[in-house]
Amino acid sequence: MKKIFTLGFVLLFSLLAPVAVFSAPKKKSEKKTETEISCADIWAAKSKDFKGKRVSTLVLDIAETGTVMSDADAAVVAIETGDKKQAAGGIIFVLMPPENFDAFVKKYFPEEGDAGTAFGGKTDFKQLSAVFEIVGGENVLLYNMKAETLKKLKFSPSEAIEIQRRGKGAMKSEREGFTKKIFNVSKISKKTAAELKRLAALYNRGKKKADKLTEKELKAQCLDDDEFSVTVLDEKAKIEWLIRR
Numbered sequence: 001m002k003k004i005f006t007l008g009f010v011l012l013f014s015l016l017a018p019v020a021v022f023s024a025p026k027k028k029s030e031k032k033t034e035t036e037i038s039c040a041d042i043w044a045a046k047s048k049d050f051k052g053k054r055v056s057t058l059v060l061d062i063a064e065t066g067t068v069m070s071d072a073d074a075a076v077v078a079i080e081t082g083d084k085k086q087a088a089g090g091i092i093f094v095l096m097p098p099e100n101f102d103a104f105v106k107k108y109f110p111e112e113g114d115a116g117t118a119f120g121g122k123t124d125f126k127q128l129s130a131v132f133e134i135v136g137g138e139n140v141l142l143y144n145m146k147a148e149t150l151k152k153l154k155f156s157p158s159e160a161i162e163i164q165r166r167g168k169g170a171m172k173s174e175r176e177g178f179t180k181k182i183f184n185v186s187k188i189s190k191k192t193a194a195e196l197k198r199l200a201a202l203y204n205r206g207k208k209k210a211d212k213l214t215e216k217e218l219k220a221q222c223l224d225d226d227e228f229s230v231t232v233l234d235e236k237a238k239i240e241w242l243i244r245r
Contacts, residue, residue, distance in 0.1 A: 039081040039089020043132050044139055050132040055141070058082035058125040059108040063091070063226055066164030068101045073152050074145065075101035076161040078226075079108070079128070086125060091226070093157040094130065095150075096143040104143065138184075158184050162242070173240040175233070180240045185222045199241055203232045218243065 039057050043050045061080040068075040077094045096104055108126045130141035136156030155163065159182050173180040188196060193215075200215040213221070213230075221228050222245045229244035 037082075037084040037127065039083045040092040040139065041081075041090040042083075043092075044090065047132075047134060047139060051134060053132055054129060055132050056127055056129045057089070058084075058086060059128050060086065060088055060110065060125055062105060062109050064165055065101075065105060066161065066166070068098050068164055070098055072098050072160070072164075073154065074098070074149065074160065075104075076157050076164060077101070077104060078161060082125060092139055092141055093161065094128075094141045094143050095133075095135065095145050095157060097145065097149075100144050156182075158182055158244075162244075175240060178233070178238050178240045180242065183241050183243045184245065185219045185243065186245050188219070196243075199232045199234075199243060202234060203230055203243075 037056050037058055043055060057079075058081065059079050060082040063078040063080070065077055074095045075098045077096070078091055079094055080091055081089045083089050094104070108128060110126070111124045128141070128143075130143045131145075133140050133142050133150070135150055135153065136159075138157050140157050142150075153160070162182055183192075183196065183199060185196065196219065197215045200213060200218050203218070204212040218230065222243060226245050229242055232241040232243060233239075234241060
């Protein structure tokens with residue numbers, strides 16, 4: 001009887017075992033983590049989805065930074081972002097406390113390895129993790145920045161970095177009675193496209209045909225060269241416009 005009972009138990013277990021195995025809950029597929037390397041062009045395409053979220057990118061280059069004043073609300077650094085294949089993926093501003101500026105540039109500036117080593121001079125790109133935000137209508141990364149600090153910013157990121165590059169008080173026009181503003185062609189909307197056309201006309205006024213630029217040519221040159229810019233005087237509005245990327 002004992003043998004019959006044991007045999008029956010084994011048969012019953014062998015029938016139930018496959019059911020238990022196949023009915024086991026499947027593991028949930030792993031979600032994408034914040035450490036996945038992405039780039040500015042990807043974030044810009046879905047800015048609302050990325051807003052307030054931590055993202056990661058490779059720092060392929062750091063543009064001219066200028067000098068950061070100790071009393072500035074934030075330091076701004078423009079970086080060329082890169083994907084996991086080290087392909088360029090657009091420029092974005094990184095906002096940080098002024099006291100972090102020197103350490104940030106030193107840490108993330110790409111370093112080329114020694115050509116005499118086994119790496120053969122391969123450039124070392126650092127991975128940056130920061131929070132994606134939209135400040136003054138511009139996409140930025142927040143590095144060690146507190147949310148409440150953003151409310152104190154007096155300038156847009158592009159204006160702030162222009163001040164850094166040109167020195168303290170750079171946003172003040174040298175012309176008496178004029179204010180100075182920046183027109184970023186990379187941030188053009190349907191509303192501001194007409195304004196660029198108007199500014200291009202002001203720029204061309206009095207110039208020879210060979211020196212004139214259409215609004216499309218002006219925009220293209222600004223986008224192709226981070227250092228290219230033109231100054232346009234709006235006499236009626238008393239504004240000195242700096243047109244740049």
